[in-house]
Amino acid sequence: MGKQQTPRRNKRLEPNYLRSIVIAHGRSEYSLCDNIGSTLRLSQKIIANDKGRSSIQVTSLDRHLRNRYFKTPRSLQGQFSNINIEKGEIKNCQIFPILDVDDCTEEQKRAYINGDFKKSYWFGNTIVPIYNDPNLEETMKKIGIKIFKKKDYFSIFEPNSSTKEDIIMLWQKLREAKCTNLDEYVGYCLKVKGLI
Secondary structure (H helix, E strand, C coil), X not given: CCCCCCCCCCCCCCCCCCCEEEEECCHHHHHHHHHHHHHHCCCEEEECEHHHCECCCHXXXXXXXXXXXXXXXXXXXXXXXXXXXXXXXXXXXEEEEEXXXXXXXXXXXXXXXXXXXXXXXXXXXXXXXXXXXXXXXXXXXXXXXXXXXXXXXXXXXXXXXCCHHHHHHHHHHHHHCCCECHHHHHHHHHHHCCCX
């Protein structure tokens, strides 16, 4: 009698749904998120003004969240065809504005950090406001990543230049920092890929 074969499982492939939409403050944030996304092979879209060459501030975030792409679930799906929207709700995808808070008033900063602004959007429950107080450069210094000039980001966070272990180590360092909640974005990306 021959060797009995085990039946093959019918693996149903999950579609590669969009997992995160990042609204990047500037080039530094764009480079960091692009590096994390490419290293982890995460399905994400980064929204930035000219790839971050022109910054998005807390005061201009509303304009970006009210543009034609975010108006309705249908328009969002038209912009990002691989986003999972069921019954008018975004599923398994988070929107991360990653902004510096050194260019707004204390009241605007508080409202952004607390997420008070989210209530006015149909997708508000998927928005996770990420802040760097006062800015990303200071956050990096506080966790021991030496950034002397903005162009240093492009060499340190070049796409595909990191390993998964580097991203985990970055997340661990960010968790200790009191001036940011950037660890929430990095942790989310790692969880999506089953690494934490």
